[in-house]
Amino acid sequence: MQTHGIDGLGMLTSAWPNLTQIPAPTLQADSTGGVLDARGASALLCGPLAIDLAYARATGATEGRTKLINCRQPHMVLAYMIRCAQRGCHLYCSSLTETTQFSAAVLDGSRIPLWLKWPERTDTGPSNLEIYCFENTQRFESLQHELKLPNTAFERISEMTANAGKARLRGLEVSTSDWTILQQAAKCVLVEATEQSRRGAGEE
Amino acid sequence: MxxxxxxxxxxxxxxxxxLHPYRLSFMRILVRRMIAERWLIKLSVKQLDSNGYGTAKYQVTAPGGTYSFVIFSHQLDDTLRSDRVIADQWDMTATLCMGTVDDRQLAELADNVPLQERGRVNARSIVLTRANKSSRNFEFMVNTLANGEQPDGPRLAEVGYLYRTTAVYGSGKFGLADWSSVKRTCTDFDSPFAAEMLACFLIREFSLELAEHVAACRNPDKAVSLDPKLKRFMGIGNATGLGMAPFLLNxxxxxxxxxxxxxxxxxxxxxxxxxxxxxxxxxxxxxxxxxxxxxxxxxxxxxxxxxxxxxxxxxxxxxxxxxxxxxxxxxxxxxxxxxxxxxxxxxxxxxxxxxxxxxxxxxxxxxxxAAEHYDLRPRQSISDLSKTIRKKYDWVLDIDFETSTCRSVFWYRSAEKSEPRLGRVTQDPGVSKAMPVSVAWPIRECFDLLQQFSENQPEAKVAEFLLRYPQMRAIVRRVQSMANTRYGDIRANLTDETVLPTQLLRCKLSFFGVSKFDPKSRLWVRNTMFQGAPLADDLGCGASDDWCFPVLPQA
Known part of the structure; x- marks a missing residue:
C-alpha cells in the first residue's frame, strides 16, 4: 500500500490490535456469494477471503457478491481488490456502516482505483462491507450509474501518486512509535536465543 | 525443440x-559486462593511516551511471573477529551508493555504516556489507611484501583471500534501495545480485590495496607490490550460514x-x-x-x-x-x-x-x-488442485510422514539479530513460531484436507475450501503459482532430520559464482569469490573471461 501512495505502515500499526488474534471467519453461503462474519478481525485478514469468494462466484454469473460483517479497518481490503483486479475483473466495495464511509471501485487490470472514498477516521469500531465482483463491464457500468459513482478518479490520486514516488525513491520514514509496534510484531515470530539455539546456527 | x-x-x-559455478553465474556475467562496457574503477579517496585504518572510496563509472563504494576500515581486536551474523564489529564496513558522495553524506554514512544492522542508510545506498581479515593470510602477505618478497604460492592457495565478507545486504534492508527501484534506475545492476557482486569485487580490490599500503608503510624502502598474476589469484572470502536459506524458499x-x-x-x-x-x-x-x-x-x-x-x-x-x-x-x-x-x-x-x-x-x-507473481486462483476446482498436487508434488506424497525423522527439525528466527536457525522439535523452544521454510508437510496436510473436503463438496472451488481452512491459503497459492513454472520447487523435505542446509547454500552460491566450498558444519560454509577474475585495472585492457576453476599461477 505504501507503494500505492497510501500510508500502509500507519494503517498497519493502527490495525495492530486487531491483527494479533485471528478468529476463524464463519460463512453463510448463498448462490451469488455469502455473508462472512469476521468476528472482529481486521479486514486485512478476512478481506481477501471475502474478495476471493466474490471473485469465484462471479464466474459465468452476473456478479459475485459477498458481505463481510463485523470486521475492523474495512479500507484495508483496497490492496487486495487491486490485486484481484489483475485477474481480469471489476470490483466494487462499500462499507455499510455510516461512520467509516469507505468505498472503492477498481477496474479490470488497473492498479489505481477508479473511485475511492477514504474514511477520515480509520480507528472506528466493527463495520460491515459489501463486495461486488463483475466480469461483465456493462453490469459494472450500470452499478456505477445506479450508485452515482463518478467517472473520474478520486481527487487524492495525484497526492497518492506523489507519495508512491517518494516512497520508492526515499524509502519509508518510520516513527519511533511505529517502530515500537513493528518490533512488538516481530517478537511474535522471533524465538529467544539460548546456548542450545546458538548451536542451531552453526556455532561450534 | x-x-x-x-x-x-x-x-x-x-x-x-x-553444483559448481558456471558461465552464467552472476559473478561471471558481471565481469563480462564490466569488460565489454569498459567500466572504470578508481580509488578516489584513500585516507588510511599506516595500519590501514581510515576511510577509502572507489568511484565506479559505468554506462548507466556513477557509483561510489565507501569503505570504513577499522581496528578490531582479534578476539572480536567472528563470521557470525551476531557479531557487532568488523575489520571493514562498506556501502555501494548511487552517484557521488559529498562530505555531508560521507559523515552520515560514517555514523551508520559501521553499525551495519543497527544503523540506517537511505535509498541512495544499494548495498551494505562488511568483511573481516583472514588474520593469518593478511599478516603473512603484508610481512612478505614489506620484506620485498613475493608470497609463497602454495601458502596463498590454502586460503586464497585476504578478507572474508560475512554479510552482503541489498534489496531494501535497513533503508537500502529496494530491488524494483534498483532495477529501474540503475540499469547497470538490472540482473540478479549484480550490485551485491560488485560490492564483493570491490572488497577484493580494497583488500589487495590495503595489504600493499600497510606493507609500504611498514618498510617504505624495501616493500614491493604483489605480482599481478598472484593478485588475480587472490579472491574474496565469504562465510554463509542459514541466513541465505529462507531466500531460496521464499x-x-x-x-x-x-x-x-x-x-x-x-x-x-x-x-x-x-x-x-x-x-x-x-x-x-x-x-x-x-x-x-x-x-x-x-x-x-x-x-x-x-x-x-x-x-x-x-x-x-x-x-x-x-x-x-x-x-x-x-x-x-x-x-x-x-x-x-x-x-x-x-x-x-x-x-x-x-x-x-x-x-x-x-x-x-x-x-x-523473474517477474515473481504469487497469486491465488480461487476459481480452480478442488479436484483440479488435487490433481496438480499429484502431478507436481508427487515427491511429497511419496514421503512417509509417519516416520519419526520426517518432522523432527524446524526453522526459526532467533531474537538475536533475527538470525535463522535450525532447531530440534523435541529439544528446542519455539516450534510454534517456526518459519514456513519447508513446503513438504504443508502440501501433504493440504492434500489430505482437500480429500476430506471433497467428500462433501466435490464440486467446490478453492475459494470455498479456503473459507473452511484459511490457514491453507499460503500453501495453496504456492502450489498454484509453482505449477506454472517449468521446474517447480526444490525437491527436499527440509524438516527431515537428515536435511543438509549446506546443500541449499551451495546451490544458491553456485549461481552466484562462488567456488572452493568449505563447509564448517552442516549449517554454514566458507567459500571464495572472484578468485582468478580480472582486477579493476584489467577491465579496460581486454581482460579475459576465461577464469573459471582458477589454479595457482606457475612461477
Missing amino acids: LSLRPAEVVMNLDRLGV HPELISQWISVREQALARVFMYGRVTRDHWIRFFRLMARAAEHLNEITTDNLQLQTANRMTASELERLSAEFAAKAPLSWEKLSALVGESCSMETLELVHNLMMELYPEIVNPLGTDLC
Missing part, C-alpha cells in the same frame, strides 16, 4: 547441492528460473554445439584445470575432501579414456559420464561443455530475472 531434463532429475537437492519462481536457464543452456549445447577437434581439445584442457583446481582445495571437512578428490580423479579418468579418441556428441558424452561417474562430476562436465560455447550460452544471461 530443446529437450530439457525433467524436474525429478534437476530439482533433486542432492544434485543441486553439488523466491521459488526465481530459483526455478535460474535452474531452468541452466538447463536451457545445457540443452542448447547438446543441440547446437558442434564438436570440432578444437572444441574437444579445449574441453579436456578445461577438464584438467578443473581437476587441478579441486586438488588444490584444502578443507578440514573430510566428506568434502573425499568428494573433491573423487571428482578430480573421475575427471582425470575421463581424460585418459576419451581425450585421444574421436570426438563424440556432447549429449552422448554426457550419457556416458552419467553412467560411470558421480552426480558432481556429471554436473561439472556439463559446466565445462557450456564453457565452450559463449555464443550459444551467454545470451541466456538476460533471462535470469
Whole structure:
C-alpha cells in the first residue's frame, strides 16, 4: 500500500490490535456469494477471503457478491481488490456502516482505483462491507450509474501518486512509535536465543 | 525443440547441492559486462593511516551511471573477529551508493555504516556489507611484501583471500534501495545480485590495496607490490550460514528460473554445439584445470575432501579414456559420464561443455530475472488442485510422514539479530513460531484436507475450501503459482532430520559464482569469490573471461 501512495505502515500499526488474534471467519453461503462474519478481525485478514469468494462466484454469473460483517479497518481490503483486479475483473466495495464511509471501485487490470472514498477516521469500531465482483463491464457500468459513482478518479490520486514516488525513491520514514509496534510484531515470530539455539546456527 | 531434463532429475537437492559455478553465474556475467562496457574503477579517496585504518572510496563509472563504494576500515581486536551474523564489529564496513558522495553524506554514512544492522542508510545506498581479515593470510602477505618478497604460492592457495565478507545486504534492508527501484534506475545492476557482486569485487580490490599500503608503510624502502598474476589469484572470502536459506524458499519462481536457464543452456549445447577437434581439445584442457583446481582445495571437512578428490580423479579418468579418441556428441558424452561417474562430476562436465560455447550460452544471461507473481486462483476446482498436487508434488506424497525423522527439525528466527536457525522439535523452544521454510508437510496436510473436503463438496472451488481452512491459503497459492513454472520447487523435505542446509547454500552460491566450498558444519560454509577474475585495472585492457576453476599461477 505504501507503494500505492497510501500510508500502509500507519494503517498497519493502527490495525495492530486487531491483527494479533485471528478468529476463524464463519460463512453463510448463498448462490451469488455469502455473508462472512469476521468476528472482529481486521479486514486485512478476512478481506481477501471475502474478495476471493466474490471473485469465484462471479464466474459465468452476473456478479459475485459477498458481505463481510463485523470486521475492523474495512479500507484495508483496497490492496487486495487491486490485486484481484489483475485477474481480469471489476470490483466494487462499500462499507455499510455510516461512520467509516469507505468505498472503492477498481477496474479490470488497473492498479489505481477508479473511485475511492477514504474514511477520515480509520480507528472506528466493527463495520460491515459489501463486495461486488463483475466480469461483465456493462453490469459494472450500470452499478456505477445506479450508485452515482463518478467517472473520474478520486481527487487524492495525484497526492497518492506523489507519495508512491517518494516512497520508492526515499524509502519509508518510520516513527519511533511505529517502530515500537513493528518490533512488538516481530517478537511474535522471533524465538529467544539460548546456548542450545546458538548451536542451531552453526556455532561450534 | 530443446529437450530439457525433467524436474525429478534437476530439482533433486542432492544434485543441486553439488553444483559448481558456471558461465552464467552472476559473478561471471558481471565481469563480462564490466569488460565489454569498459567500466572504470578508481580509488578516489584513500585516507588510511599506516595500519590501514581510515576511510577509502572507489568511484565506479559505468554506462548507466556513477557509483561510489565507501569503505570504513577499522581496528578490531582479534578476539572480536567472528563470521557470525551476531557479531557487532568488523575489520571493514562498506556501502555501494548511487552517484557521488559529498562530505555531508560521507559523515552520515560514517555514523551508520559501521553499525551495519543497527544503523540506517537511505535509498541512495544499494548495498551494505562488511568483511573481516583472514588474520593469518593478511599478516603473512603484508610481512612478505614489506620484506620485498613475493608470497609463497602454495601458502596463498590454502586460503586464497585476504578478507572474508560475512554479510552482503541489498534489496531494501535497513533503508537500502529496494530491488524494483534498483532495477529501474540503475540499469547497470538490472540482473540478479549484480550490485551485491560488485560490492564483493570491490572488497577484493580494497583488500589487495590495503595489504600493499600497510606493507609500504611498514618498510617504505624495501616493500614491493604483489605480482599481478598472484593478485588475480587472490579472491574474496565469504562465510554463509542459514541466513541465505529462507531466500531460496521464499523466491521459488526465481530459483526455478535460474535452474531452468541452466538447463536451457545445457540443452542448447547438446543441440547446437558442434564438436570440432578444437572444441574437444579445449574441453579436456578445461577438464584438467578443473581437476587441478579441486586438488588444490584444502578443507578440514573430510566428506568434502573425499568428494573433491573423487571428482578430480573421475575427471582425470575421463581424460585418459576419451581425450585421444574421436570426438563424440556432447549429449552422448554426457550419457556416458552419467553412467560411470558421480552426480558432481556429471554436473561439472556439463559446466565445462557450456564453457565452450559463449555464443550459444551467454545470451541466456538476460533471462535470469523473474517477474515473481504469487497469486491465488480461487476459481480452480478442488479436484483440479488435487490433481496438480499429484502431478507436481508427487515427491511429497511419496514421503512417509509417519516416520519419526520426517518432522523432527524446524526453522526459526532467533531474537538475536533475527538470525535463522535450525532447531530440534523435541529439544528446542519455539516450534510454534517456526518459519514456513519447508513446503513438504504443508502440501501433504493440504492434500489430505482437500480429500476430506471433497467428500462433501466435490464440486467446490478453492475459494470455498479456503473459507473452511484459511490457514491453507499460503500453501495453496504456492502450489498454484509453482505449477506454472517449468521446474517447480526444490525437491527436499527440509524438516527431515537428515536435511543438509549446506546443500541449499551451495546451490544458491553456485549461481552466484562462488567456488572452493568449505563447509564448517552442516549449517554454514566458507567459500571464495572472484578468485582468478580480472582486477579493476584489467577491465579496460581486454581482460579475459576465461577464469573459471582458477589454479595457482606457475612461477
